Structure formats: structure tokens, C-alpha cells
Amino acid sequence: MKVTLEKLPASQIGFDIQVEGAKSQAIYDRVVKDLTRTIQVPGFRKGKAPQQLVLRQVGSQRLKANVLEELLEKTLNEALAENKEVKDKALGGFQLITDLETLVQTFIPGQDLSFKAAIDVEPEITLAKYQGFSVKAEEIKPDLTEVDRTLHEFQVRKSTLVPVEDRAIELNDVATVDLKVLDRETGEELPDAGEDDFQVDVDEKAFIPEVVKALVGAKIDDVVEVESVFPQDYYPEEYVGKEIKYVITVKSIKGRELPALDDEFAKSISDKETIAELRELLEQRVIDEADSKTKANKETAILEALTAELEVDLPATLVQQELDFLVRQQASYLQERIDPAMAKQLFTKELVEEMRRLNRPEAVKRLRRKVALDEIVKQEKIVADEATLNERVAGALEALKGQNIDPDRLATVIREEILTENALTWLIEHSEIELVEQGSLKPPADETLESIEPEIDADGVVTVDATSEEA
Secondary structure (H helix, E strand, O other), X not given: OXXXXXXXXXXXXXXXXXXXXXXXXXXXXXXXXXXXXXXXXXXXXXXXXXXXXXXXXXXXXXXXXXXXXXXXXXXXXXXXXXXXXXXXXXXXXXXXXXXXXXXXXXXXXXXXXEEEEEEEEOOOEEEOOOOOOEEEEEEOOOOOHHHHHHHHHHHHHOOEEEEEOOOOOOOOOEEEEXXXXXXXXXXXXXXXXOEXXXXXXXXXXXXXXXXXXXXXXXXXXXXXXXXXXXXXXXXXXXXXXXXXXXXXEEEEEXXXXXXXXXXXXXXXXXXXXXXXXXXXXXXXXXXXXHHHHHHHHHHXXXXXXHHOOEXXXXXXXXXXXXXXXXXHHHHHHHHOOOOHHHHHHHOOHXXXXXHHXXXXXXXXXXXXXXXXXXXXXXXXXXXXXXXXXXXXXXXXXHHOOOOOOOHHHHXXXXXXXXXXXXXXXXXXXXXXXXXXXXXXXXXXXXXXXXOOOEEEOOOOOEEEOOOOOOO
């Protein structure tokens, strides 16, 4: 067997292989012998039929395909074993470059065979610079007025609705209306777009903002008209973008009686004993969130500077693995929030492929950051603290109790995470980051993944719905 190696784009090594006829003949003879022993031919006991009848029943194309499949697998494994330097850096399996159908058509057992295949290998990395950067990042100041907004939202949730007849609609009221939607061009009512006795939370976050604005100040029996365009994400979808007119008849109004912001209120929505303690908790959450966003801005700025110095030809295997992770992450997030039957219908092959296409830029960006930080780990001989590693592994195993987890594999993954974190910390310490006012820098390009809004539960705990990458 003769093997010629060739360096290909996308961090691949090409194998040009020539196999002597004796190797394929030996495999052919053994396969025929095995078939003769195992194939049942009508009129003969198993293993007793003449070879010619066995071959006729199997078919020459199927036989050649079986022999060729075994020959390719065997020779590729041998070729890789003979080239240890490539084997040590190999990622994934071989990809056949020569057309398989053509090989089957032209393959003749006992004659020499030539074919080409390629395998992804770890990419070569050139990092012109990895320290001494000078960048700017936006500092996020904590907005403590968010505490009052949060408390008000809880007051609204705990409020009592009281019928109102002697005043007009105000924000945070609940109005019962007859809602009609007309086609502005024809004046005809759009079927299924409106609703009688429709309850509207008079809050721009809860319903169409322009309709909410028009309702404020209206009284019972008033008719409010609003010209607009049928909005996105409203039913029926066929009307989206159509020029319309809302005709709204106010039938009743209910105001909200809000509970007092006192200690009893604090106890009713959290584990805090006083309203002062609850305010302190929420203020600290706002401060921590602002600090977290500032830290993320600093990391993003320094990583963009780092990857600008990076030259790497990413192999398809790594990109596909990262895409698999991102799609699984998003699918898991969605499946936790929708009906299982709907999830099964939703995740079609076409949707998954579209998710992979949309996530590709994000996957490439994440990989470029990862390989750049890995190079810092290598150059600066950064290590993971064993006590931190053991603590994280123990915590992860406890969280994943009951699942089939390989502790050694888990430890490897967590060690890589710690090394990446340590490299990022080292990079920040060896660079200058100037904090600037929020909104003063050019906004980044659109991200593939949409941001996920934080939620505040009944205990005043702020959470973000996302699938943990570490998990």
C-alpha cells in the first residue's frame, strides 16, 4: 500500500492511497467464503450450495460493495496508524473524497485500487499578539429605579380589581371592550381579528402600545378608533402588515387597589421580614447585574482585540460540534417551555438545519475565542487549581445525580473550562481596559441568539432562563 499525504484547506490532511490487488483479492475470497457458508439457497442446505449459485443470489454489485467497504475501512485505518503524527492530531473520522458510486462501478477485486480521503486535524494557530491590548468597554451603571418598578409590578400582581364608573381609563386599569379590526382599504371587518368582551390590561407591555395610549382617557360607552398596521406575532398571521383600523367600544372599567408597600407586603412576596430588607435585596441584585454586564462588556472587548490577532483555519469537525451544542442548547430551552406534542411537531429536519445555518457565525466566533485562549494557556503554561477543580466536579456530580455521567469525562470538561477562565483573567490583567459611558461605543453586530429577559419570582429572586453551558 502506498500513501501520499497532502495538506488541504480547513485544517484537513488528504490521503492519496494506492492499494495492491492482492489485498482486495484476499478480502474478496474471504467474503465469498463467508457468504457460501451463511447464505441459504433454495434447494440446498445452508453452506452446501455451489459458490456460483451463492454469488448469483447475492449479486455482483452488492458483493463488490461489501468487499469495497471493508477494504476502504481497513486501508484507511492502516494508513492512519502508519502516520502517527496525523493520528495524534486527528479529529473525527475520514471523509471519502473519491465518489463512492464511481468506486463501486470501477472496482475489480484482484486489481490495484486508488482513492482519496481526508481527515480533519487540530488547526494550526498563529497568534501575533496576546497581551498588552488597550481597549474600551461600556460601564453599566446600576439603575436603582428598577427596584421601584419591580415592587410596583408585584403590587399590580397583588392588587384588587374594583369596578369604576365615575372616571376615565388610567394606566394599569383593566378595561372590558368590544374590539373590531377593519380593513382600512375596504372598511370591512377582518374575520377572527377582533373579539367581543375582550379584557385589556391598560399597560403598554401587556397589549399593543398605540391602542393602550388611545384607551387612556376614554370612558364607558366611548368608541375609540386607531389607524395602524396589523402587528407581528398577533393572530391571524395572514393579516400581518395589513393597513387596519381598530374600533374599540369601552364597556366597563376596573381600577386596581394596590397593597401598601409595608412589611406585610414584603413577607407576602419574599422570605424577607421587612420592606427595608426586601429593598436592600433588590438593590443588591440590580448592582450585581450591572457589574455582571460591565464584566461581560470588558471580556467581549478584550476577546475581540485578541481574535483580531488570530490566524486559524477551523476544521469542519470542530464547527459542527459547536453547532450541535448551540442547537441542543436552544432546543432544550424551547422544549422546557412548550407542550411535548408541539415540540415534536416543531423540531422538523428543516427547522434544525435552519437553526444550524443561523447559528454558524456564532459557532465560529466562539471557536475562535476558544482556540485563542487555549493558545494563551499553552504559551503561558497556565494550570487549573486542583482544589477548585475537585469542588466543581463534586458540585456538578451532585447536580446531575441519577444521570449516566462519566466522572473522568466531566472532570476533563470542567478542567478545560477553568483553564479558559484563567486564560481570560490573565489576558485582562495583562491589558488596559478603559471603562466608558454606556451607549458611547458603536453597538456590536446583531447576535445570532436573542437575549433572554430576566424574570423575578415571588421571592424576589431574579433568574435568567437559559440552558447552562457547563451542565
